[in-house]
Amino acid sequence: KAGVTQTPRYLIKTRGQQVTLSCSPISGHRSVSWYQQTPGQGLQFLFEYFSETQRNKGNFPGRFSGRQFSNSRSEMNVSTLELGDSALYLCASSLSGGNTGELFFGEGSRLTVL
């Protein structure tokens, strides 16, 4: 059974640009959550999608957005990039969502903003 796949694994952008990250969950999983991980702030929840609907949202500005497709694949977008957006972005899938806490993580997309 394939795991959670995130693309791209590494990317470099400059301030003001926008970026789209992709996540393919484990087959059969309908929930996808996104996290931002930085050395200073740790793991911070961005949002969760379940059956194409955003079910939960963290405290991030509107520059951070996401969506989920009918095949459960998800994308997140960050517009007008800032230096502070440099981070590891982790995607996690689960059968039913974060309420059980049993998440399966991808290896992450490491974004560097110059």
Added chain:
Amino acid sequence: AQSVTQPDIHITVSEGASLELRCNYSYGATPYLFWYVQSPGQGLQLLLKYFSGDTLVQGIKGFEAEFKRSQSSFNLRKPSVHWSDAAEYFCAVVEMDSNYQLIWGAGTKLIIKP
């Protein structure tokens, strides 16, 4: 707001020695509790979870954790660590009063001395 505290940012243990990583939470009811591990350059992997029942839970890779309601703790233990256990360990709690959102600790980095 509920919180999860991992008091130790770093812990150094000799290979073969025992390990205990601390986790405390602030929550009124019995929460769902989790330990995840993140190896360098990887996503997070679920080690073990506690929902109810026996307060001593066994996980993968020889880890166990004990839920102590009186101390609001869920400490992770391993009787003998291996060099491959060097990683960052995260404790997490499901916050049932807030849309079942996962609340994460800041993580403890485990360093293994040869």
